Amino acid sequence: MSSLRDGKVPFTEAGISAYIDRTARNVVQYMIEKNLTVSAAESCTGGILSAAITSVPGASKIFECGIVSYSERIKEEILGVPAEIIDGYGVVSAQTAEAMAKAVKKLSGSDISVGITGLAGPASPSDALPVGTVYVSTAYKDRIIAENLKLYELGSFDRGINRLLAAAFALEAIQKRLGLNGN
Numbered sequence: 001m002s003s004l005r006d007g008k009v010p011f012t013e014a015g016i017s018a019y020i021d022r023t024a025r026n027v028v029q030y031m032i033e034k035n036l037t038v039s040a041a042e043s044c045t046g047g048i049l050s051a052a053i054t055s056v057p058g059a060s061k062i063f064e065c066g067i068v069s070y071s072e073r074i075k076e077e078i079l080g081v082p083a084e085i086i087d088g089y090g091v092v093s094a095q096t097a098e099a100m101a102k103a104v105k106k107l108s109g110s111d112i113s114v115g116i117t118g119l120a121g122p123a124s125p126s127d128a129l130p131v132g133t134v135y136v137s138t139a140y141k142d143r144i145i146a147e148n149l150k151l152y153e154l155g156s157f158d159r160g161i162n163r164l165l166a167a168a169f170a171l172e173a174i175q176k177r178l179g180l181n182g183n
Helices: 013-034 048-054 072-077 083-089 094-108 159-178
Strands: 038-042 063-068 112-118 134-140 143-148
Touching (some): 013 048, 013 159, 038 048, 048 063, 048 159, 063 094, 072 083, 083 094, 094 134, 094 143, 112 159, 134 159, 143 159
Parallel strands (some): 038 063, 038 112
Antiparallel strands (some): 112 134, 134 143
16 A cells, blocks of 8 residues: 555645545545445544545545534534543543544444544644644544654644645545555
8 A cells, every 4th residue: 555654745735635635536436335434523634634535526425524623622522522531641642533533433423433633833832742743543343543643753844734644644544444555
């Protein structure tokens, strides 16, 4: 499976956007064929993943919902992320991403769901984590997996590129969980 980490996709807005478009088409087509549904709970990406999926013709057959839960309050009140998770691990953590994925899966009844939370930048004095710390979690078949993307290891990117990369990696995570060969 092709991956963003293999160096074949230029880390530019155009390069990542083209990769997102290709990957979203592959995911949607596969999910239509397999009669599967997807949902997303996004924070730092602000709906980029949901927009990418719904830009593909036929996505209405597979896309249940996307929730942009940017604030801590919405994560707790709408998604039901326990305050104990946010207080104990932080809003940018594997545990929060997992809780987001689990919650949107339960709310939507989708087959697979994604939770994304992270620091897209720029850094603030209160940020204990480096910019580019992004967690993507997928919930599928009663198993939740979270990954720290560590975008800062790939380079020093601006907010826009970090957000695009997070959405692209979330699409890769969906592909991987479904056993779909990539681009």
